[in-house]
Amino acid sequence: MPFVAGDGRPLNLVHILGERAPDKGPVVLVHGAGVRANIFRAPVEQSLVDTLVTAGYDVWLENWRASIDLEPNAWTLDQAAVHDHPKAIQTIVRETGWDEVKAIVHCQGSTSFMLSAVAGLVPQVKVIVSNAVSLHPQVPRSAGWKARYALPVVARLTDHLNPQWGLEAKGAVARAITLLVKATHRECDNTVCRLASFTYGTGFPTLWRHENLNPETHEWLKHEFAQVPLTFFQQMAQCLRAGQLVPVEGYRELPEDVAERPPETDARFVLLTGALNRCFLPESQRRTHEQLSRHRPGYHALHVIPGYGHLDIFMGQNAARDVFPLIQAELDRPV
Numbered sequence: 001m002p003f004v005a006g007d008g009r010p011l012n013l014v015h016i017l018g019e020r021a022p023d024k025g026p027v028v029l030v031h032g033a034g035v036r037a038n039i040f041r042a043p044v045e046q047s048l049v050d051t052l053v054t055a056g057y058d059v060w061l062e063n064w065r066a067s068i069d070l071e072p073n074a075w076t077l078d079q080a081a082v083h084d085h086p087k088a089i090q091t092i093v094r095e096t097g098w099d100e101v102k103a104i105v106h107c108q109g110s111t112s113f114m115l116s117a118v119a120g121l122v123p124q125v126k127v128i129v130s131n132a133v134s135l136h137p138q139v140p141r142s143a144g145w146k147a148r149y150a151l152p153v154v155a156r157l158t159d160h161l162n163p164q165w166g167l168e169a170k171g172a173v174a175r176a177i178t179l180l181v182k183a184t185h186r187e188c189d190n191t192v193c194r195l196a197s198f199t200y201g202t203g204f205p206t207l208w209r210h211e212n213l214n215p216e217t218h219e220w221l222k223h224e225f226a227q228v229p230l231t232f233f234q235q236m237a238q239c240l241r242a243g244q245l246v247p248v249e250g251y252r253e254l255p256e257d258v259a260e261r262p263p264e265t266d267a268r269f270v271l272l273t274g275a276l277n278r279c280f281l282p283e284s285q286r287r288t289h290e291q292l293s294r295h296r297p298g299y300h301a302l303h304v305i306p307g308y309g310h311l312d313i314f315m316g317q318n319a320a321r322d323v324f325p326l327i328q329a330e331l332d333r334p335v
Contacts, residue, residue: 032107034228035063120264166191203278274308
C-alpha cells in the first residue's frame with residue numbers, strides 16, 4: 001500500500017493478511033538500514049510475521065526511506081523520524097479504523113522510530129518493542145575507532161556502501177573494498193554476508209551468529225542487503241561520540257536534547273537485545289531502559305536474550321522458540 005512521507009517521498013506499507021480476520025489490532029514492523037520490510041520473513045519454519053498473524057494481529061510492514069525496495073537516497077534518522085514513521089502510523093490508523101497501534105522496530109528503524117516516539121510524533125503507538133538499539137548507541141571499541149577514523153577516508157571515495165558488491169562489484173572503489181573484505185573476513189564463504197559485517201561494524205560476523213541461521217537463510221540474505229548511504233553512518237558517528245542520538249538536520253520537531261528529555265508519549269517501551277550482539281552492545285538498551293525508567297519506574301521492560309546477536313533475533317532458525325513468545329507476550333500485556 002503506497003503512502004507519501006511528509007516531505008513528499010513515496011513509501012509503502014506491506015499488509016499481511018492471515019486466514020482469519022485479525023482481532024488484536026494493528027502492529028507495524030520497521031526494518032533497519034540497507035534492508036527492507038522482507039527482512040522479517042526469513043525462510044524459517046515460522047517467522048515473526050507468521051507468529052503475529054496466527055496470534056490475531058493485523059500485521060503491517062513499513063518500507064521507510066532506508067528500504068532497498070525504494071529509490072536510493074541520502075537519508076538521515078531525522079528525516080525518517082519526522083517524515084516517514086508518523087505518516088505510516090497515520091495511514092495504518094486510517095486503513096484499519098483502530099486508533100491505537102503497536103510497533104516492533106529494529107536497529108535504525110528503531111532509532112528513528114524512537115526519535116518519533118519520544119518527540120511525541122506518533123501518539124497512536126502505545127507499545128514499542130525495540131531491538132538492538134534505541135536512544136543510546138554503544139558499539140565495540142574497534143567499531144568506534146572505525147567510525148571515527150576510517151569513515152572520513154571512505155567518505156572521500158564513495159557516498160555509499162553496498163553488500164551487493166559481493167555479487168557484482170562495479171567500479172574501482174567497490175572492487176577494492178570487496179577485495180579488502182575477502183582478505184580480512186574469513187568467517188564464511190558468502191561474500192554478501194562478509195560485506196554486511198564490514199558495513200555495519202567490526203564483528204566476524206557482525207549482524208548474527210552463524211550457528212543461529214539455517215543454510216536457507218544464509219543464502220537468502222544475499223539479496224536482502226544493499227545500498228546504504230554514508231549520511232547515515234556520519235550521523236551515527238556523531239551519536240556515538242555523544243553517547244546518545246543526536247539530530248543533525250535542525251527540524252523543530254526534534255530538539256537537540258530530544259534523547260535526554262522526558263518522553264512525550266505514554267507508550268510502554270520493551271527493549272530487546274541479544275547478549276552476543278556485536279553490532280550494538282547490550283549496554284545500548286540497558287542505558288535507554290535506565291533513562292526511561294527514571295521517568296516512569298516499573299513500566300518499561302528490558303530483555304537480554306542469551307545466545308543471540310543482532311538480527312538473528314528475528315531470522316534465527318530457533319527464534320520462534322526462543323524469542324517470538326517473549327515478543328508476543330509483551331504485545332499481549334495490557335497497557
